[in-house]
Structure formats: structure tokens, C-alpha cells
Amino acid sequence: MSTTRTQVAIVGAGPSGLLLGQLLFKAGIDAVIVERQSPAHVLSRIRAGVLEQVTMDLLDEAGVGQRMHREGLIHGGFDLLFKGARHRIDMNQLTRGKNVVVYGQTEVTRDLMDARQAQGLPTVYEADKVQVHDFDSAKPRVTYEKDGQTHAIACDFIAGCDGFHGVCRASAPPSAVKEYEKVYPFGWLGVLSDTPPVHHELIYVNSTRGFALCSQRSATRSRYYLQVPTTDTAAQWSDEAFWAELRLRLDPEACAHLVTGPSIEKSIAPLRSFVTEPMRFGRLFLAGDAAHIVPPTGAKGLNLAATDVKYLQAAFIEFYAEHSQAGIHAYSERCLRRVWRAERFSWWFTSLMHHFPENGEIGQKFQDAELDYLVHSEAGSLSLAENYVGLPLNFGE
Numbered sequence: 001m002s003t004t005r006t007q008v009a010i011v012g013a014g015p016s017g018l019l020l021g022q023l024l025f026k027a028g029i030d031a032v033i034v035e036r037q038s039p040a041h042v043l044s045r046i047r048a049g050v051l052e053q054v055t056m057d058l059l060d061e062a063g064v065g066q067r068m069h070r071e072g073l074i075h076g077g078f079d080l081l082f083k084g085a086r087h088r089i090d091m092n093q094l095t096r097g098k099n100v101v102v103y104g105q106t107e108v109t110r111d112l113m114d115a116r117q118a119q120g121l122p123t124v125y126e127a128d129k130v131q132v133h134d135f136d137s138a139k140p141r142v143t144y145e146k147d148g149q150t151h152a153i154a155c156d157f158i159a160g161c162d163g164f165h166g167v168c169r170a171s172a173p174p175s176a177v178k179e180y181e182k183v184y185p186f187g188w189l190g191v192l193s194d195t196p197p198v199h200h201e202l203i204y205v206n207s208t209r210g211f212a213l214c215s216q217r218s219a220t221r222s223r224y225y226l227q228v229p230t231t232d233t234a235a236q237w238s239d240e241a242f243w244a245e246l247r248l249r250l251d252p253e254a255c256a257h258l259v260t261g262p263s264i265e266k267s268i269a270p271l272r273s274f275v276t277e278p279m280r281f282g283r284l285f286l287a288g289d290a291a292h293i294v295p296p297t298g299a300k301g302l303n304l305a306a307t308d309v310k311y312l313q314a315a316f317i318e319f320y321a322e323h324s325q326a327g328i329h330a331y332s333e334r335c336l337r338r339v340w341r342a343e344r345f346s347w348w349f350t351s352l353m354h355h356f357p358e359n360g361e362i363g364q365k366f367q368d369a370e371l372d373y374l375v376h377s378e379a380g381s382l383s384l385a386e387n388y389v390g391l392p393l394n395f396g397e
Contacts, residue, residue, distance in 0.1 A: 001143075001150045004122075006032045008316060009142040009155040011130060011168055013042055013123055015105060016288035016305035017161030018112035022062040023313040025121060029320060032153055033123040034144055036130055036162075039113060047105035049217070050075075050202075050299035052390030055306040056101055064111040072103035073216065075201050078388070080375060082206040083368060084251055087375035094378075094385040102202075104217050105302050124151075132158050132171050135284035156283065156319075159312060161305075163289040164274070172281045182347070184271035184295060186210070186354065188225045189234065191242050192265040197222045198250075198258045204297075204353055206367060207249040211297075211354040214254065222259075227354055234266045242266075271295040273347050275339060278332040285312055285331060292339050297353060298346035303390055308335050310393065338391070345387040 008024060010017045013035035024031045035042065051059075051072070059065040076092030076099045092099055116123055127144035134140050135158055142153040160168025169177075197216035205212035210227035217223055226245055228237075243260040250258065274293040279286045288305030311334050315327030352370060356363055374380040 001152055003152040003154055004032060005154045006030045006122075007155060007320070008032075008157050008159055009034065009140070009153045010159045010161055011035075011132065011142060012160070012162035012166060012288075012290070013037075013039075013113075013125065014045075014161060014163060014288070015109050015112065015302060016309050017159070018109065018116060019058065019062060019306060020159055020161060020287065020309045020312060021121065021123075022064060022112055022115055023058070023309065024316065025116075025119065026062060027313065027317050029316055031121075031159075032155075033116075033121075034127045034130055034142060034153070035123065035125050036127050038126050042125075043106055043110060043113075045106065045109075047302070048215070048223075048296055048299055049102060049104035049106075049108065049302070051101045051103055051108075052303045053098055053100075054310075054390050054393050055303045058306050058310055059108065059111075062112070062115070064108075064115045067107070067111055068101065068103045071107070071218070072101040073218070074099050074101055078202040078204060079199065080204050080206070080371060081251055081254075082371045086203065086251055086253070087371075088201075089375070089381055089385055089388075091385040091389050094382045095389050098386075098389040100299075100389055102216060108302070130162075130167050132160070132168055132284060135171075136282040138283070140283045157316065158284045160284060160286045160290045161288055161309075164293055166290050168284060169276055169286055169290050172276075172284070172286075176278075176281060178277045180273075180275045180277070182273040184273075184350065184354075185230060185356075186227050187230050187232070187268045187270045188213075188296065189228045189232065189237060189242070189268050190223060190225045190266065191239070191263045192217070192221065192223050193261045193263050194220060195222050195259040195261040196220055198254050203250075203254060205249050206353050206355075206371060208355060208364060209245070209249050212246060212249040214250075228268060230270060232268060234268050237266065239263050239266075269296065271297075271350065273343055275336070275343060277336060279308070279335050280328070280332040287312055287335075291335070292343065294343055294346040295350045296346075297350040298342065298388065300342040300346050304339060304342050307338055307393060311335055338395075341387075341391060341395075349384075
């Protein structure tokens, strides 16, 4: 068995693992990233890409923000469509100048990959049988198999950035883990198409036929979603059926501007709210989807992962530069306070915008009344806007 020595072993080369690796490199801290999939597979994951200011700042700090600023679409607001009419939430005005940027998660991952490769930093792809060991001691290890050989990484800390189905959370002692989960009775059928967006900003749709979202990746590439039963499969939905159903959920103006075309990707994503407590087990730290999942309605998944990474980077810098473990001990509590705020917002926005047949007609009336209040109350609009653009990193501390 060959053994490599590093300060931080990062399991997972998705955006959270790659961002952590880049931020640690900038801080002069050595890290090795281990990923069980190939680079092409990692880049094939189609995800959303609404970036909060905190995330944009972190990408700049990591030195990978140039293309985001050049190609990303700045959004100062979004539309809520209910009862057949659209109402704009002016985030920029309500939050005194804050915006979000639409820039696909795939592009964020690509930028981080390219930067790591350009700097010659060690990343092991297609690592088989990844395991974490001895994280309750001062000498944790990560082992994996590659090309028929067994390898070990001796390290000071392990960062579990390997997602919901990864090995890191699964390796935590069951008696030390408390999990909270809500599974929603529907999914999002998403279609990616090389067509101009129906609108220059996002449209969130509350319809008696179900939720819909009109989004985009660029001026020529669109992303649309429909609420569908969890029993549906993407194969059941032809392109023609998708566009026809989307039209039934949109207002006449949006229908008139909708440009349809062949889908270049089509999939159904289940919706769940999930949190693991704590997010630290000795010298093993969970970050991103390994620790929490939010429904995509609030666009919080990637942004929460980025703030986890920032807290973790700060803790490691404090450990190595100041010989203090205060940040390490506070990591889980700091992350979870922010996580639960984002979980609450995502649950609330999901509950507000989706159709729940079991709630009956009165449930739709409740949604209509709350939406009517939100768009006509400055306080209601402000609460929605400040949560959507993202709370400051140290909010409430």
C-alpha cells in the first residue's frame, strides 16, 4: 500500500470539494481531493445555478470568478405568477442593491476543475472503494483503490464533500447522528433546451395544475421545470407533452414569448428537506449535500455548500496559523444555524408555490391569500427578497 501525506484530505470533487481545495491552496494549506467518478461524469451533473453574493465573493476569493462575471446573468428580481397574473419582486430595490447571478453549477465546477489542474494540485478521479478511518483520533486516513492498487492518504483532517450518498456521513457513528427529513410527494421534471428564455428573469408559477419554473443558463439556453408526481419518469414525457403542459401553467404573455425546441437534457429530481446533526465527528467534517439537502425552490443548495466551505476554511486557517481549535469546535454549530434558516425558507417557498391536492380548495385559497399579501406588502416582499438573495455570512452572530 502506498501512502501520501497531506494536511486535509477532501472526499468528493463536486463544487464544494473543489472550492474548499482552491480556498485552502490560496491559504497555503495542502489538500488532496479523492473522487470516485470521472471528471466527465462530474461535469455531466445538471444542476441549478443561482448564486448569492456570498458565493460570488467566495469564487472571487478562490480566484475563479472571472468567467462568472463575464458570462453570468445578473438578476435584480423575479416574477411570481399566480391566478393568471405576474408580479415582480424587485430584490435589488428591496435589499438596497443586492442581486443574484445566474451561472450554471456545471460552469462553476468546470472553472474550479480548470484552476486546480492549471496549478497542478493533486486530484484522484475514479477512485474505487473510498473509505475514511480513525477520524476520532489525531491521525485520520483515507484509503482507496486505483488501477488495482490500494492507496492511503494520511492527514490531519478529512472534509466530507461527497454528497448525500457518499461514504463520509455513512461512516459516522450511528449513535452520534441525528437526521431530520421531509420527503415531498412530487418531483421536478426539468428540460434543458437551446432556446431563448421566455423572460429575462425567473418566473415562479403557482398553478392549480402544479408548480412551474422558467429559468435560463444563457441568452440562448433555457431551463424549465414542471411539478410532476413522484411516480412519473422522464421517459413518459415527450418534448411535445412537456411544452404543452408548460403552456397550460403560464400566463398569456409568457405563452406568446415561449420558444420551444428539442430537449438536450430531461430528468426528474425528487424534492426533500434533509439535515444531519452534527456536521463534525472528531476530525471528520461534513459539508454541502453530505450534511443537508434543500428543495430547489429557494436556490439554496450550492450556496449553502459554499458557506459550509468558508466556515471550514476559516477553521483550518485558525488551526494552522493561530494554533487554535476554536473554529473547529464551532464549525457544526455555525453551519447548522445558517442551514436551518435556509431549510426553513426553502420549505416555506416550496409549500407556498406547489400544488398539494390533499389540502383541497381551501389550501389553494390560503396560498392565493399569502401570495397576494407578499406582493402587496413591502414587509412581505422584503422578507422574501432578503432570503432569496442570501443572508449575510455572519447574520445574527
